[in-house]
Amino acid sequence: MDEGDLIRRSQTGDLQAFEILVREKRNQVFRIARQILGDEEEAKDIAQLVFIRLWQTLGRFREGGSFNAWLHRITVNLAIDCSRRRQGRGRVEAREPAVLEGARAEGGTSEAEMARGEVQRVFQELAARLSPRQRAAFVLREIEGFSTEEVSEMLGMRISTVRNHVHAARQSLQEGLRRLFPEYTRRRSGDVS
Amino acid sequence: MRNEEGRLDPGIESDPTRLFRALKEADPPEESWAGFWLSVRAGIRESERKRRSLTPGRALLLGSSAGLMAAMAVLAFVFLVRPLAHPPAPGVPLPRTVPFRALAGTEEKAPPPILEDLQSASARVYTFHVGEPADATDVILIVDEKIDI
Numbered sequence: 001m002d003e004g005d006l007i008r009r010s011q012t013g014d015l016q017a018f019e020i021l022v023r024e025k026r027n028q029v030f031r032i033a034r035q036i037l038g039d040e041e042e043a044k045d046i047a048q049l050v051f052i053r054l055w056q057t058l059g060r061f062r063e064g065g066s067f068n069a070w071l072h073r074i075t076v077n078l079a080i081d082c083s084r085r086r087q088g089r090g091r092v093e094a095r096e097p098a099v100l101e102g103a104r105a106e107g108g109t110s111e112a113e114m115a116r117g118e119v120q121r122v123f124q125e126l127a128a129r130l131s132p133r134q135r136a137a138f139v140l141r142e143i144e145g146f147s148t149e150e151v152s153e154m155l156g157m158r159i160s161t162v163r164n165h166v167h168a169a170r171q172s173l174q175e176g177l178r179r180l181f182p183e184y185t186r187r188r189s190g191d192v193s
Numbered sequence: 194m195r196n197e198e199g200r201l202d203p204g205i206e207s208d209p210t211r212l213f214r215a216l217k218e219a220d221p222p223e224e225s226w227a228g229f230w231l232s233v234r235a236g237i238r239e240s241e242r243k244r245r246s247l248t249p250g251r252a253l254l255l256g257s258s259a260g261l262m263a264a265m266a267v268l269a270f271v272f273l274v275r276p277l278a279h280p281p282a283p284g285v286p287l288p289r290t291v292p293f294r295a296l297a298g299t300e301e302k303a304p305p306p307i308l309e310d311l312q313s314a315s316a317r318v319y320t321f322h323v324g325e326p327a328d329a330t331d332v333i334l335i336v337d338e339k340i341d342i
Contacts, residue, residue, distance in 0.1 A: 015234065015237075019230055019234075022229075022230060022233060023230070026226065026229065027220045027221070030220075030221060031216070031217065031219065031220065035216060040221070044225075044229070047229075048229065048232050048233055048236060049236070051233045051236075052233060052236040052237055052240060055233075055237050055240075056237075056240060081314060081315075081339075084314045084315075085314040115215070116215055116216065116218065116219045119212055119213065119215050119216060120216060120219060122212070123213050123216060142213060142214065143213055143214060143216050143217050144217060145214075145217065170208075173213070174208075177212070184212060
């Protein structure tokens with residue numbers, strides 16, 4: 001059953017089809033929410049809300065439209081709302097990614113996982129200076145790899161605004177990397193690009 | 194992301210996105226999704242139960258309340274906010290104003306009861322003190338553009 005079939009069946013109230021759709025999309029929804037929020041537990045909670053909201057609104061989704069844009073518009077809006085509510089309560093320190101916590105508890109982890117955990121921490125620290133919309137635009141465009149047009153649809157912004165947000169985010173991250181994490185930007189002899 | 198010597202790709206010097214692109218691969222372990230679908234399904238059932246319990250009569254009442262709120266907001270804007278934004282022309286005597294503190298009386302009053310536990314970050318509460326000190330009353334407007342009625 002392809003995505004279109006799953007959507008059509010979910011629109012008629014088929015929970016089994018919707019469960020498959022959730023399983024196929026949950027990782028991406030979680031990743032986007034986590035990169036916007038910087039916290040895994042909150043991202044998991046937001047992912048749940050996203051799929052509940054998706055079920056409630058799926059009847060309004062029209063065939064031929066971009067399902068990803070529909071889904072991630074919900075994801076981004078809920079994550080940004082959550083981020084603003086949290087700012088109102090005061091900043092919460094980001095927790096270490098669960099993948100690393102679990103791996104450490106078991107007594108080891110792969111090099112790739114360690115490196116990703118490192119990069120995740122660097123991103124969370126540097127992205128905390130971005131506005132929620134800059135952060136969302138950067139995550140969707142540069143990490144998830146959606147086109148600028150898709151991101152513009154997801155964020156409900158003009159294409160030029162998306163480009164400006166991504167550019168500003170990139171500059172801020174680049175400057176932060178050079179200043180706070182020079183070890184990641186320094187070119188050394190023997191390194192392969 | 195890393196080269197043969199275990200060092201991070203130095204190409205990020207010109208483009209930091211090369212470093213952060215690796216985060217797309219950072220999916221949580223499969224076992225961390227245990228119970229996720231059950232929670233989503235419980236949330237769906239709860240939302241459907243709430244929707245069904247919203248009888249046509251209650252829906253009409255809620256709709257009327259929203260209309261009443263909108264009308265109050267318009268009235269408050271016309272009679273309270275606009276006059277403040279347009280000061281009278283020179284020579285026209287100013288209306289008698291009541292000091293803000295005078296409305297509260299000389300004694301400290303207990304704070305008003307909480308009318309609504311606002312969960313929304315976008316909600317704004319406006320309180321207008323209306324009338325003479327003898328019969329002053331508070332008009333409280335709660336405005337939330339994201340309210341889902």
